[in-house]
Amino acid sequence: MSDFSFGDSGCVDSGPNVGVVMGSRSDFETMSGALTLLEQLGIAYEVRVLSAHRTPQLLESYAARAERLNFSAIIAGAGGAAHLPGMLAAFTRVPVLGVPVQSKALSGQDSLLSIVQMPAGIPVATFAIGLAGAKNAALFAAALIATTNLTVRERLTAYRAAQTQAVLDEPFFEGH
Ligand code: RP5
Numbered sequence: 001m002s003d004f005s006f007g008d009s010g011c012v013d014s015g016p017n018v019g020v021v022m023g024s025r026s027d028f029e030t031m032s033g034a035l036t037l038l039e040q041l042g043i044a045y046e047v048r049v050l051s052a053h054r055t056p057q058l059l060e061s062y063a064a065r066a067e068r069l070n071f072s073a074i075i076a077g078a079g080g081a082a083h084l085p086g087m088l089a090a091f092t093r094v095p096v097l098g099v100p101v102q103s104k105a106l107s108g109q110d111s112l113l114s115i116v117q118m119p120a121g122i123p124v125a126t127f128a129i130g131l132a133g134a135k136n137a138a139l140f141a142a143a144l145i146a147t148t149n150l151t152v153r154e155r156l157t158a159y160r161a162a163q164t165q166a167v168l169d170e171p172f173f174e175g176h
Contacts, residue, residue: 063091
């Protein structure tokens with residue numbers, strides 16, 4: 001299949017810590033924002049294309065696998081009638097971080113509302129539409145891992161410090 005369907009990153013600890021899933025190959029450009037950050041922070045992940053609509057059985061077995069492997073989080077991106085994050089959350093207690101992918105028909109409003117409006121009982125943490133959401137989902141997964149992993153904590157702190165410094169280094173700050 002595709003080069004990103006079953007990929008694992010080479011990262012710190014043994015085995016993937018985070019699952020990154022998307023409803024279609026067409027979501028990859030958006031979800032690559034999460035992959036880049038996970039790599040930058042040295043967090044092991046695996047990537048799969050799974051669909052609530054097209055591969056429902058695979059979705060169920062993947063949720064069980066995530067629990068068996070004790071993933072810290074699943075980042076799930078989908079567009080349109082985006083049931084993937086909610087269905088995954090229904091099948092596993094692993095925290096699901098939902099990324100609404102920008103759809104053509106409704107610019108991602110449909111994706112956002114179908115991910116964020118979970119009825120009480122099965123939560124999905126929902127992020128911004130598109131690339132910003134994918135990046136922030138990865139940073140949020142890092143923050144979850146950082147509660148118990150000192151290495152990731154230090155990397156996340158350094159990432160944020162570098163981001164702050166980049167703003168302070170802007171020439172617009174001269175004379176302030
Ligand atoms: C969703 O349908 C996917 O997450 C994707 O964002 C959207 C369109 O999928 P394709 O028709 O491009 O495969 O399930």
